[in-house]
Amino acid sequence: MPRPIRATISLPALSYNLQVVRNHLELAHQRCQDKTGNPLRLPFIWAVIKANAYGHGLENGIRGFAQADGLALIDLNDAIRCREQGWDKKILMLEGFFEQADLPYLQENNITTSVHHIEQIKMLEKMPAGKPLDVFLKLNTGMNRLGFRPADCAARFQDLRALQKQGRVGNIGFMSHFSSADGQPGGVDEPVRLMNQATHGLPGALSLCNSAATLRYPSLAFNERDNWVRPGVCLYGASPFDTATETAAAFGLQSAMSLRAKLLSVQHIEKGESVGYGATFTAAHHTRVGVVACGYADGYPRHAPTGTPVMVNGVRTKIIGRVSMDMLTVDLDPVPRAQEGDWVNLWGQNGPHIDEVASHAGTISYELMCALAKRVPVDIEE
Numbered sequence: 001m002p003r004p005i006r007a008t009i010s011l012p013a014l015s016y017n018l019q020v021v022r023n024h025l026e027l028a029h030q031r032c033q034d035k036t037g038n039p040l041r042l043p044f045i046w047a048v049i050k051a052n053a054y055g056h057g058l059e060n061g062i063r064g065f066a067q068a069d070g071l072a073l074i075d076l077n078d079a080i081r082c083r084e085q086g087w088d089k090k091i092l093m094l095e096g097f098f099e100q101a102d103l104p105y106l107q108e109n110n111i112t113t114s115v116h117h118i119e120q121i122k123m124l125e126k127m128p129a130g131k132p133l134d135v136f137l138k139l140n141t142g143m144n145r146l147g148f149r150p151a152d153c154a155a156r157f158q159d160l161r162a163l164q165k166q167g168r169v170g171n172i173g174f175m176s177h178f179s180s181a182d183g184q185p186g187g188v189d190e191p192v193r194l195m196n197q198a199t200h201g202l203p204g205a206l207s208l209c210n211s212a213a214t215l216r217y218p219s220l221a222f223n224e225r226d227n228w229v230r231p232g233v234c235l236y237g238a239s240p241f242d243t244a245t246e247t248a249a250a251f252g253l254q255s256a257m258s259l260r261a262k263l264l265s266v267q268h269i270e271k272g273e274s275v276g277y278g279a280t281f282t283a284a285h286h287t288r289v290g291v292v293a294c295g296y297a298d299g300y301p302r303h304a305p306t307g308t309p310v311m312v313n314g315v316r317t318k319i320i321g322r323v324s325m326d327m328l329t330v331d332l333d334p335v336p337r338a339q340e341g342d343w344v345n346l347w348g349q350n351g352p353h354i355d356e357v358a359s360h361a362g363t364i365s366y367e368l369m370c371a372l373a374k375r376v377p378v379d380i381e382e
């Protein structure tokens with residue numbers, strides 16, 4: 001029998017969140033139409049399933065996002081697995097390809113790639129013609145990780161045009177990634193200006209928006225071009241923002257990942273006694289301590305301090321003391337009837353929101369989702 005810890009991945013929540021994002025875009029689209037009177041196109045959605053679908057499992061992502069227009073990821077093996085699982089719509093490699101040997105696989109599997117580096121263009125020039133690859137020219141508009149300078153856009157576009165004429169490149173689009181869509185308002189203004197300037201007069205689709213930009217600035221996702229948004233974290237039911245108002249619940253998103261574990265033991269400690277490594281929590285009075293079968297080796301953040309919320313039998317209480325490798329300890333005073341064998345909900349359904357746990361631990365829910373450990377058995381909710 002496995003240890004008494006379970007993760008649950010809800011496929012209906014994944015599909016639901018995708019629809020939430022679509023509705024959000026459609027509402028904003030209607031408002032924009034009213035203002036301009038121009039026929040603006042609704043964007044297509046690439047569901048981002050990198051990092052094992054943010055820890056939810058690649059296959060679960062493929063199934064949960066069946067209604068997406070495409071899937072976006074970074075690992076070529078995962079992209080091929082998408083095809084093997086029957087995904088026949090678009091697939092985008094967010095970081096493109098890494099070596100010449102990747103290219104036949106992209107061609108064979110009809111995978112769209114970003115092109116962000118001159119070396120990639122050289123590799124495309126050496127690729128056999130005849131099975132043209134759709135590409136997105138990636139521009140660096142301030143993130144300063146991947147992409148060409150906006151000033152080089154026209155020249156790189158011409159390189160790709162030449163490759164297009166040779167039958168090596170198919171459709172050419174443009175993409176960029178925001179560094180600050182979740183930060184201060186106006187954080188996307190300069191990147192958008194640079195992007196408009198760089199692509200002015202050049203035909204092709206556009207892809208700019210991650211979760212934060214899709215939720216906060218949906219009107220960026222439609223203009224006269226074809227547009228592709230690239231939401232990730234919000235599709236899994238978490239918020240990309242750390243503001244008090246822009247919560248996952250406020251956007252109507254549902255948690256797709258839940259984590260729970262059983263109480264292994266209940267300890268009674270007296271005033272002045274402490275709990276766990278480093279004795280970081282000392283009881284101010286007689287306290288019932290619940291020992292839970294979940295630790296940092298399961299993916300629960302070790303940085304979660306005393307006070308991080310958990311739910312026991314539907315009652316909200318908190319972690320006390322340090323999280324250890326295989327166990328953590330909770331305050332059972334608010335739950336006098338809790339006993340060994342009861343489930344403790346750590347995040348997701350019947351638990352605190354994963355964003356809350358992340359915030360207590362000084363991180364973001366992205367990290368918690370991705371860190372769910374292999375050793376945790378997973379139930380899939382169909």
Ligand SMILES: *Cc1c(COP(=O)(O)O)cnc(C)c1O
Pocket residue numbers: 048050094177209210211212230231232233234240
């Ligand atoms: C990860 C990623 C996304 C999705 O980001 P979220 O914040 O999870 O929505 C979009 N675009 C690129 C290029 C990415 O790397």
